Amino acid sequence: MANIGSYESKLNDFSWQIAEKELDYKPGDIINIGEYCTDRICRMGKKDKLALIWKGHSGDIKKYTFDQMRVHANTIAHYLSGLGLQNGDRICLFMDKTPELYFGFLGILKMGGVAQPLFSAFGPESLITRLEDAGTAAIITQKKHLSKVRKIVNDLPSLKNIIVVDYDGKKPLKDGETAFFIEKEEPIENYDIFPAKAETPSVLHYTSGTTGKPKGAQHVHYSLISQYISAKYVLDLNDDDIYWCTADPGWVTGTSYGIIGAWANGVTQCVLDAGFKAQSWYGFIEEHKVTVWYSAPTAIRALMKEGDEIVKEHDLSSLRHLCSVGEPLNAEAVIWSEKVFGLPFLDTFWQTETGSIVISNYPGMKVKPGSMGKPFPGITATVVDLKTHEPIETGVVGLIAIKPGWPAMFRTYWKNEKVYKSKFINGWYICGDRASIDEDGYYWFVGRDDDVINTGGHLVGPFEIESALLEHEAVAESGVIGKPDPVNMEVVKAFIALKAGFEPSDMINLEIMNFIRKKLSPLAMPQEIEFVDSLPKTRSGKIMRRVLKARETGEDIGDISTLENDL
Amino acid sequence: MSDIKNAILDYIKNEYLEEEDEDDINFDTPLISGGIVDSFSMVSLKVFLEITYKIQLPDSKATPEAFDSVNNIYELLNEFNVQ
Numbered sequence: 010m011a012n013i014g015s016y017e018s019k020l021n022d023f024s025w026q027i028a029e030k031e032l033d034y035k036p037g038d039i040i041n042i043g044e045y046c047t048d049r050i051c052r053m054g055k056k057d058k059l060a061l062i063w064k065g066h067s068g069d070i071k072k073y074t075f076d077q078m079r080v081h082a083n084t085i086a087h088y089l090s091g092l093g094l095q096n097g098d099r100i101c102l103f104m105d106k107t108p109e110l111y112f113g114f115l116g117i118l119k120m121g122g123v124a125q126p127l128f129s130a131f132g133p134e135s136l137i138t139r140l141e142d143a144g145t146a147a148i149i150t151q152k153k154h155l156s157k158v159r160k161i162v163n164d165l166p167s168l169k170n171i172i173v174v175d176y177d178g179k180k181p182l183k184d185g186e187t188a189f190f191i192e193k194e195e196p197i198e199n200y201d202i203f204p205a206k207a208e209t210p211s212v213l214h215y216t217s218g219t220t221g222k223p224k225g226a227q228h229v230h231y232s233l234i235s236q237y238i239s240a241k242y243v244l245d246l247n248d249d250d251i252y253w254c255t256a257d258p259g260w261v262t263g264t265s266y267g268i269i270g271a272w273a274n275g276v277t278q279c280v281l282d283a284g285f286k287a288q289s290w291y292g293f294i295e296e297h298k299v300t301v302w303y304s305a306p307t308a309i310r311a312l313m314k315e316g317d318e319i320v321k322e323h324d325l326s327s328l329r330h331l332c333s334v335g336e337p338l339n340a341e342a343v344i345w346s347e348k349v350f351g352l353p354f355l356d357t358f359w360q361t362e363t364g365s366i367v368i369s370n371y372p373g374m375k376v377k378p379g380s381m382g383k384p385f386p387g388i389t390a391t392v393v394d395l396k397t398h399e400p401i402e403t404g405v406v407g408l409i410a411i412k413p414g415w416p417a418m419f420r421t422y423w424k425n426e427k428v429y430k431s432k433f434i435n436g437w438y439i440c441g442d443r444a445s446i447d448e449d450g451y452y453w454f455v456g457r458d459d460d461v462i463n464t465g466g467h468l469v470g471p472f473e474i475e476s477a478l479l480e481h482e483a484v485a486e487s488g489v490i491g492k493p494d495p496v497n498m499e500v501v502k503a504f505i506a507l508k509a510g511f512e513p514s515d516m517i518n519l520e521i522m523n524f525i526r527k528k529l530s531p532l533a534m535p536q537e538i539e540f541v542d543s544l545p546k547t548r549s550g551k552i553m554r555r556v557l558k559a560r561e562t563g564e565d566i567g568d569i570s571t572l573e574n575d576l
Numbered sequence: 577m578s579d580i581k582n583a584i585l586d587y588i589k590n591e592y593l594e595e596e597d598e599d600d601i602n603f604d605t606p607l608i609s610g611g612i613v614d615s616f617s618m619v620s621l622k623v624f625l626e627i628t629y630k631i632q633l634p635d636s637k638a639t640p641e642a643f644d645s646v647n648n649i650y651e652l653l654n655e656f657n658v659q
Binding site: 154155156282284286287288464516518519522523531532536 | 594606607608609612613614615616617619624626627640641
């Protein structure tokens with residue numbers, strides 16, 4: 010029997026108080042996520058249970074019990090406090106998926122800091138944009154990423170502390186840089202956690218939009234309520250599970266369900282800190298007898314490409330429950346997973362802003378391959394008209410809208426309350442995704458309602474890439490769109506007009522790709538560049554991305570009455 | 577042989593590694609599974625190989641396994657008569 014029981018009956022008797030009660034939380038109590046994921050689990054008699062099984066790319070394996078994780082998080086919290094960092098300070102985690110990343114996240118929360126995880130693949134430009142906006146006070150990183158931090162630190166007056174978790178002493182550290190070794194520090198057995206209340210800020214995740222710079226979605230410690238109960242009901246986590254969430258904590262899935270949801274449920278989880286290879290992924294599941302697997306459509310489709318034979322080379326019989334997140338899971342992938350694993354991947358839908366799963370498929374509920382599923386119990390969702398933002402009838406495409414008030418909802422965009430408020434219309438939070446609802450109440454994803462590119466489950470803002478492209482000496486102007494892709498859903502495509510004196514060539518193509526990859530991130534790197542003489546613009550000079558996209562996909566261009574120039 | 581391998585290794589060091597790590601890789605170092613080159617960055621590595629060695633690598637050949645070390649890439653290039 011699944012934890013959720015029957016979805017239909019759970020809809021009738023659900024309230025968030027179920028989660029509050031299970032977590033022994035009452036309104037007004039202290040609710041520090043760091044404490045809930047470590048100390049509380051130890052008090053429940055699980056201190057010797059494995060919390061983390063970690064495997065690095067060279068094959069080394071490290072295992073930590075909940076008690077060891079508790080002490081490591083304490084030690085980091087104590088260290089950060091000792092540096093003079095205080096509650097409310099934004100502390101960035103800029104690391105690969107090392108154990109220190111996970112313990113650091115919990116340690117930051119324990120001392121009352123606001124954890125700001127960023128992808129370690131980010132280049133200096135992506136990094137400075139997010140650190141500057143957040144006024145980040147400290148960054149925890151590895152020596153392999155230190156040079157990127159050094160390139161920008163002088164432009165970040167708020168950044169006072171750079172903590173290197175694996176400093177080897179080969180090159181001298183500079184002012185503001187300190188070496189920290191979790192295994193060598195004096196363990197802090199008891200640490201007085203910061204008495205976080207429900208609305209105390211916890212995590213700041215940056216997300217990209219159509220225009221402007223990335224925005225920091227601010228979450229609070231009360232998000233635990235949603236994350237705990239949705240991990241229990243959707244991921245169906247049980248005490249004896251071995252859980253693998255493949256997401257990087259630079260992405261909200263990697264924190265909401267790669268840290269908080271799983272460990273608040275006291276579940277053992279695995280982390281593979283290595284790049285994607287079908288052989289090593291299947292080997293990892295077999296080696297650690299993974300039972301619950303939460304991954305992304307891009308990875309699932311990449312596994313599909315590798316074929317069925319490689320699956321048969323591994324004993325994957327431990328798997329009992331599979332879920333997917335990041336972008337719509339196509340029906341073919343669901344059918345394929347049933348064929349090769351004997352289990353369907355259940356699609357789940359949510360966003361950085363929602364903080365927890367809001368629409369999903371559930372254990373025991375009939376799966377309609379290709380559907381997003383139904384709203385999570387306690388979530389009131391609908392589809393609203395594109396213009397009036399009023400709920401619309403069954404089968405009609407509109408915008409997914411959620412009634413505000415669920416525990417993990419973001420509380421603001423950091424220093425951008427105006428944009429935050431603009432997301433709420435007619436009493437609904439407007440997700441920015443188009444969908445329809447069928448006669449059985451299932452949601453069907455149609456696409457984004459803006460120009461944001463969803464590549465491999467990650468949102469990339471075209472404006473940020475266009476701005477960076479302009480910094481290349483050869484680029485006069487550019488327009489960036491998401492080009493449909495069979496594996497990544499979309500990939501970044503750039504249309505570029507070169508400055509006089511530069512001619513299109515393979516070499517300049519490669520140079521521009523690498524320029525963006527290093528400046529922003531591999532995700533933002535155009536996978537394809539098309540050189541054009543000029544770009545379609547409105548009379549006010551704004552590049553019309555929808556025209557570029559329509560031209561790329563062969564769709565109707567629509568109203569181009571505001572177009573300044575011919576195509 | 578070693579000229580080609582060295583050229584690829586130098587390119588990877590220059591383009592994908594930070595200064596601190598440049599001494600740490602060799603012809604056998606796992607590039608994809610080792611997290612040095614991710615699936616998105618594989619595209620620019622593929623473009624580099626195509627431009628440098630004047631070949632067209634079909635997507636079916638440009639797999640994470642084929643790109644997982646300099647030695648693997650060299651073997652792939654051999655299939656296209658690059659020696």
